[in-house]
Amino acid sequence: xxxxxxxxxxxxxxxxxxxxxxxxxxxxxxxxxxxxxxxxxxxxxxxxxxxxxxxxxxxxxxxxxxxxxxxxxxxxxxxxxxxxxxxxxxxxxxxxxxxxxxxxxxxxxxxxxxxxxxxxxxxxxxxxxxxxxxxxxxxxxxxxxxxxxxxxxxxxxxxxxxxxxxxxxxxxxxxxxxxxxxxxxxxxxxxxxxxxxxxxxxxxxxxxxxxxxxxxxxxxxxxxxxxxxxxxxxxxxxxxxxxxxxxxxxxxxxxxxxxxxxxxxxxxxxxxxxxxxxxxxxxxxxxxxxxxxxxxxxxxxxxxxxxxxxxxxxxxxxxxxxxxxxxxxxxxxxxxxxxxxxxxxxxxxxxxxxxxxxxxxxxxxxxxxxxxxxxxxxxxxxxxxxxxxxxxxxxxxxxxxxxxxxxxxxxxxxxxxxxxxxxxxxxxxxxxxxxxxxxxxxxxxxxxxxxxxxxxxxxxxxxxxxxxxxxxxxxxxxxxxxxxxxxxxxxxxxxxxxxxxxxxxxxxxxxxxxxxxxxxxxxxxxxxxxxxxxxxxxxxxxxxxxxxxxxxxxxxxxxxxxxxxxxxxxxxxxxxxxxxxxxxxxxxxxxxxxxxxxxxxxxxxxxxxxxxxxxxxxxxxxxxxxxxxxxxxxxxxxxxxxxxxxxxxxxxxxxxxxxxxxxxxxxxxx
Ligand code: SF4
Ligand code: SF4
Numbered sequence: 001x002x003x004x005x006x007x008x009x010x011x012x013x014x015x016x017x018x019x020x021x022x023x024x025x026x027x028x029x030x031x032x033x034x035x036x037x038x039x040x041x042x043x044x045x046x047x048x049x050x051x052x053x054x055x056x057x058x059x060x061x062x063x064x065x066x067x068x069x070x071x072x073x074x075x076x077x078x079x080x081x082x083x084x085x086x087x088x089x090x091x092x093x094x095x096x097x098x099x100x101x102x103x104x105x106x107x108x109x110x111x112x113x114x115x116x117x118x119x120x121x122x123x124x125x126x127x128x129x130x131x132x133x134x135x136x137x138x139x140x141x142x143x144x145x146x147x148x149x150x151x152x153x154x155x156x157x158x159x160x161x162x163x164x165x166x167x168x169x170x171x172x173x174x175x176x177x178x179x180x181x182x183x184x185x186x187x188x189x190x191x192x193x194x195x196x197x198x199x200x201x202x203x204x205x206x207x208x209x210x211x212x213x214x215x216x217x218x219x220x221x222x223x224x225x226x227x228x229x230x231x232x233x234x235x236x237x238x239x240x241x242x243x244x245x246x247x248x249x250x251x252x253x254x255x256x257x258x259x260x261x262x263x264x265x266x267x268x269x270x271x272x273x274x275x276x277x278x279x280x281x282x283x284x285x286x287x288x289x290x291x292x293x294x295x296x297x298x299x300x301x302x303x304x305x306x307x308x309x310x311x312x313x314x315x316x317x318x319x320x321x322x323x324x325x326x327x328x329x330x331x332x333x334x335x336x337x338x339x340x341x342x343x344x345x346x347x348x349x350x351x352x353x354x355x356x357x358x359x360x361x362x363x364x365x366x367x368x369x370x371x372x373x374x375x376x377x378x379x380x381x382x383x384x385x386x387x388x389x390x391x392x393x394x395x396x397x398x399x400x401x402x403x404x405x406x407x408x409x410x411x412x413x414x415x416x417x418x419x420x421x422x423x424x425x426x427x428x429x430x431x432x433x434x435x436x437x438x439x440x441x442x443x444x445x446x447x448x449x450x451x452x453x454x455x456x457x458x459x460x461x462x463x464x465x466x467x468x469x470x471x472x473x474x475x476x477x478x479x480x481x482x483x484x485x486x487x488x489x490x491x492x493x494x495x496x497x498x499x500x501x502x503x504x505x506x507x508x509x510x511x512x513x514x515x516x517x518x519x520x521x522x523x524x525x526x527x528x529x530x531x532x533x534x535x536x537x538x539x540x541x542x543x544x545x546x547x548x549x550x551x552x553x554x555x556x557x558x559x560x561x562x563x564x565x566x567x568x569x570x571x572x573x574x575x576x577x578x579x580x581x582x583x584x585x586x587x588x589x590x591x592x593x594x595x596x597x598x599x600x601x602x603x604x605x606x607x608x609x610x611x612x613x614x615x616x617x618x619x620x621x622x623x624x625x626x627x628x629x630x631x632x633x634x635x636x637x638x639x640x641x642x643x644x645x646x647x648x649x650x651x652x653x654x655x656x657x658x659x660x661x662x663x664x665x666x667x668x669x670x
Contacts, residue, residue: 001177008140008169012107013038014178015147017048020185022074022102024053025062027477028506029081030116031170032109036079037507040518042182050184053518055509058447058477059088063106067095070102071199073188075151078106082121083446087478089130092160096132097209098201099158102187103151106132106162109170112314112349118427118446120347122315123164124255124291131213133220134162134292135233138259140174142233142289149229157216166314168257168349217293224290225297233289234298238263241270245282250363251302251309252285255319258312258350259287265356272356273365276372281363294322303334310362311338314350337362399432401604402579402632404545404571408498409433409440410600410634411543411551411569412467415559421465422457426450426479428471429505429573430498437601441469448478455482455491465559466493473503473511475528480535486564487536494558495537495566497528498545500573508575532566539565546571548637580631581646585622589643592616596635596644604628605635615641 006014013035016024024039026032036055042048052069056062059080066076080088085108092106108126111117127134135150137143143165150161197205224230254262266285273280286302288295303309303326311320320338327334337343343358344350360366399406409430412423425431425441426449434441443453450468458466470479475497486493503509510516515525532540539561543554551569558565582604590613596605609620624635624644636644 002180004176004178005173006140006176006178007034007171007173008137008143008165009034009171010038011140011144011174011176012147012163012165013042014176014182015144016077016105016151017042017051017182018179019103019148019151020075020183021077021151022051022184022187023066023069023076024051024079025056025065025076026079027056027059027062027084027087028503028509029084029109030506031111031167032079032081032084032107033506033509034170035077035107036518037509039077043518044520047180048182048184050186055503055511055518057512059084060091063088063091063095066104067091067098067100070100070104072102072192074102075185076102076104077147078104080106080108081117082108082110082123083117083119084108085123085126086121087447089126092132093130094201096130096160096213097206098199099209099212100154100160101158103154104160105147105150105154106160107147108162108164110164110166110315112166115167118444120315122318123162124318125316127162127164128292128318131217132160132162132292133157133217133290134164136256136289136291137163137165137169138257138287138289140169140172141176143169144176145229146233146289149233153220153223153230157220159213159216159220164256166257221293221295222297224293224295230290231298234287234295235289236284236286236302238266238285241266245284247305248282248284249305249307250281250283251306252283252312252359252362253288253299253309253319253323254285254312255288255291256314258314258355259289261350261352261355262312262359264352265359268352268356269359269363269365272360272369276369278365278368278372281365283363288319291318291322294326296326299323299326300330303332306334308335308337308362310343310359311336312344312350312355312358313338315347396435397432398435398601398603399429399438400574401602401628402574402630402634403429404500404569404573404632405430405433405498406438406600406602407545407548407551407571407632407634408469408496408543408569409438411545411548412496412555413438413440414548415552415555416465416467419465419559420463421467422454422461424450424454424457424466424468426468426470426474427505428474428498430469430471433469435601437598447474448482451479451482451493451495452485454493454495455486455489458492462492466491467496467559468493469496469498471504472497472499472501472513472528473509475499475531476512476526480531483532483535483537483564490563492562493564494555494561495532495564496555497532497566497568499528499568499570500576502573502576504573504575508573528568532568537564537566539563541565541567543567543569544571545569546632546634548634574630574632580633582626582629582631583624583633583636583644584647585624586643586645587611587613587621588615589613589641590616590621591641591643592619592621593640594622596622596639599638600634602635604630
């Protein structure tokens, strides 16, 4: 065993490997991506033995791969972010009816905030909708324990099991005692055993299976209540606080990371009350780590004698609903407070300070604490000077300096000048094409939707050219169905495939177009043009987005065609390549017109009103930050005065100018 500091995502990967997982599959999505990457890294280092790991083309593909492995008796781990479960849901809803053989655990990372998502959907709700048990960790340590426990539960009840960490659990770190080597549990010798009555989901079988699910859920709730380690996932009390009283009438219930926040908040509240010489009202605290099926038994014990319960949870009011339902059904005189009563945040992330003030209000301490603070402030003989909080500048997300997408968007906008058009964006770095000055994204919905939405727009609003942007990874994940639809139905759209040879937004993961797999094998990459052609696109153009004029020509040719057409913009993500030397601005040539800034918005270009030159006068000039510029060469094609160039070119030109006009040189000397 060895002690290691691990991020929550790494810890869950280790837990699955220790549980003998044989197949790991997922699709990248923040905040979940590091789980699959950790398994791949441990596999290639020799720590994880006998495991197959892959980035599948999308979440549905990943879950179906794992379900196949499960039917052969292998344990499988699926990972995605919350919206990835929407993509995988088709498989999930049915496979729960079919039932699993080898343990199948889904780590679905929710993103309160949201920090990097389109929605704040709550996977606990999804789990209840799908009738799949869910575990909700408050810390990386609990996430680790829950993943291990989830495999046992899955196999015992033949059900998929969801573990749903949130961003802060995924990315927080803790120390773990870990084995130096893990081995996948061997698949049973017989492998897959044919049983049509079991593995083929006909309506009659679905009816029976639904009954089996309905029977096993209360049994799982009983396990949550009575058996370890599940019972310990629903602990009561907060270490180190006096005032937890069996005679209390106030209860506080928290779920997931909010339970960790609430414990800290309660310590703060206790300290504030003690400092103000106020008695902390008696209360009880409970964490619900197994939200579905709801563990009624331990909650009923906890709730005995309580008159009011405050629920602290992120995203939806899942536990609040459960408690209100329980109180109604059992005729308990319990008032449930939370999001629905306006006493907890109805969206976004919780935090310790906010929870502390809500608990103070709930316990009736706020007014008294406020009065005490006011009195103390009046008594203070020397008031500490207030230190104004330093406001941090707000930095909107932008495409990286040198990002090839900048050139693609610019070329499309230039080619469409004067043409009414709708620009349908998609999910990836290139959603940032919406920012000014590019301003090239009019819609964005979900993975692959740009291509299909463009088709609806082309039908309903034929006066505008419908253009769709899609990245290379999204193209394979969710774009291909839309292509076939466009060709089949003859929709007049142009698809701009922004091929930067990676899944850039989530950390540069490979995809079918790169040919690299997580097993360290290189396969022939899937060819985007061939896929387009196979899906009925006959007018396909290629362009280097960093070649402005050629890109504009390609876009013009593609949009001129009536029917499905495409441009494949090919240039690798700047994170994958060695940067070229930075360009420089010739202060003699710059006029200060700012076109280089207002046209493409590269963050490496700034403007300094103090720079003077013969052509800019006192207007100021642009400058290049050499620490940011990666020499992509796009701005050199934008400047109408040839003022931006690579240093060598500038020097050469200056030499050339000098050779051609000795009089000027003489003039300067004079
Ligand atoms: S060459 Fe120009 S556009 Fe490219 S990164 Fe440098 S400053 Fe930005
Ligand atoms: S570098 Fe060129 S585009 Fe930029 S401000 Fe100077 S003259 Fe204008």
